[in-house]
Amino acid sequence: MKQLAICLALIGGSALAEPVEVSFTAPAALADAPVFWEALPIDITGTEGEVFPVASDEGITGPWTVALEPGLWQVTGLAGADFLNGQVTVAAAGESHEIAIEPPLPPPPYACPDVVVCHFTDSQTLIGFDLPQGWAADQPFVADLGGGVTADRVSVVFFEDAEGEGGEAWFLNPAEWYDEIGPCREVALGNLCTQNLGEVSEGAFQIIAPSLRRVTAEEAAAP
Numbered sequence: 001m002k003q004l005a006i007c008l009a010l011i012g013g014s015a016l017a018e019p020v021e022v023s024f025t026a027p028a029a030l031a032d033a034p035v036f037w038e039a040l041p042i043d044i045t046g047t048e049g050e051v052f053p054v055a056s057d058e059g060i061t062g063p064w065t066v067a068l069e070p071g072l073w074q075v076t077g078l079a080g081a082d083f084l085n086g087q088v089t090v091a092a093a094g095e096s097h098e099i100a101i102e103p104p105l106p107p108p109p110y111a112c113p114d115v116v117v118c119h120f121t122d123s124q125t126l127i128g129f130d131l132p133q134g135w136a137a138d139q140p141f142v143a144d145l146g147g148g149v150t151a152d153r154v155s156v157v158f159f160e161d162a163e164g165e166g167g168e169a170w171f172l173n174p175a176e177w178y179d180e181i182g183p184c185r186e187v188a189l190g191n192l193c194t195q196n197l198g199e200v201s202e203g204a205f206q207i208i209a210p211s212l213r214r215v216t217a218e219e220a221a222a223p
Helices: 003-014 199-211 217-221
Strands: 020-025 036-041 063-066 072-078 082-090 097-098 110-112 117-122 125-133 133-136 141-146 151-163 165-172 184-186 190-193
Touching: 003 110, 020 082, 072 097, 110 117, 110 125, 110 184, 117 217, 125 133, 125 151, 125 199, 151 199, 184 199
Parallel strands: 020 097
Antiparallel strands: 020 063, 036 072, 072 082, 110 133, 117 125, 133 151, 141 151, 151 165, 165 190, 184 190
16 A cells, blocks of 8 residues: 555656746837737646636736746737737746747738628629628638539628627528527528627628629629
């Protein structure tokens, strides 16, 4: 029994490591900018069981020094419009890691920021649609079903474009959809589905749905 207890103690001592103090910095371009930091553990078990995310209470100018359990962490930072993101393996006290600025996402190919309703045609899939103000659309496409087979209907995502972040959305002919996800409605080009049917999404539906149509190559090429 004594030998078993010693073995268990050794196993426990080697499996779980104490937190170590490490630092995270932004690139030189943001050296004077306050950064709001957050570190999320990725499959880490600490000395007291579950390990929780850690965040700075305020914007930090200069290095963010924090005690973390050794292991893999997803570290993010927000400095104004700049988003920092990276995975870091924490191993020993005193480490310093620079977290890179995430490249901005490209703007959506179709967006309606300034007028009440915008009219679009897509030359790749030969469909037309309208968008309400404040909404955008990804590039329409025909899904690849595998084995050289493609879908017989066009798919596209229409979404509320709130400073680059999607809010409400409608999905035209999603590849997989279940009743538990949300309702679908039949439209001219197939089915429009949404996860959240509320005032905003309903208002957008009233503009998008009746506008969905097939167009000719000549119509799509017209300015």
